[in-house]
Amino acid sequence: MKERDLTAYCGLYCGDCIRYQSKASDLATRLLRELDSQRFSEYAKVKRDHIKEFDDYGLLIFLLQAIAGLKCETPCRLGGDGCGGSCEIIKCIQEKSYEGCWECSDFESCNKLDFLKPMHGDAPVENLRKIKEFGIDGWAKKPREMLSMALI
Numbered sequence: 001m002k003e004r005d006l007t008a009y010c011g012l013y014c015g016d017c018i019r020y021q022s023k024a025s026d027l028a029t030r031l032l033r034e035l036d037s038q039r040f041s042e043y044a045k046v047k048r049d050h051i052k053e054f055d056d057y058g059l060l061i062f063l064l065q066a067i068a069g070l071k072c073e074t075p076c077r078l079g080g081d082g083c084g085g086s087c088e089i090i091k092c093i094q095e096k097s098y099e100g101c102w103e104c105s106d107f108e109s110c111n112k113l114d115f116l117k118p119m120h121g122d123a124p125v126e127n128l129r130k131i132k133e134f135g136i137d138g139w140a141k142k143p144r145e146m147l148s149m150a151l152i
Contacts, residue, residue, distance in 0.1 A: 004136050005077050009093045009100045010113060011127035012120065014075040019083070025071035028064045035061070088112045102132040 006014040014020045035041070041057065048054035074080035082090050089112050093100065101107040107128050116124050131139040 010089045011124040019070050019072040022071040028067035032064050102128045
């Protein structure tokens with residue numbers, strides 16, 4: 001996969017994303033398989049009479065399934081769903097026929113990027129500025145280097 005393909009429309013770099021790297025998702029999937037192969041749900045039923053926490057075993061399975069489901073195998077630039085669910089940024093980019101938010105004159109104040117702030121702060125806007133300045137190919141060659149330049 002090309003580095004430019006890992007640059008999301010919003011300016012985030014998918015190669016650094018918890019969902020794209022999917023270590024937690026892979027581990028959750030492996031744990032679910034192991035628990036199933038050991039018939040651990042039956043064991044948990046027996047143990048809950050003596051260990052109260054096993055009453056919540058179903059919740060553990062539910063959460064592990066949710067974590068396993070977070071895995072992102074296809075970046076948005078290649079047709080993926082973005083950061084999960086219905087992404088307003090993808091819709092906007094497609095409607096405007098842009099290559100990314102950096103082509104839009106309003107990206108600095110766009111509220112569609114707001115949902116990224118709790119996890120990423122100002123990094124998406126800083127990255128978009130760098131992409132606009134260096135181009136998608138210039139940015140994609142060394143995204144981490146560009147990001148560190150943005151933070152200096």
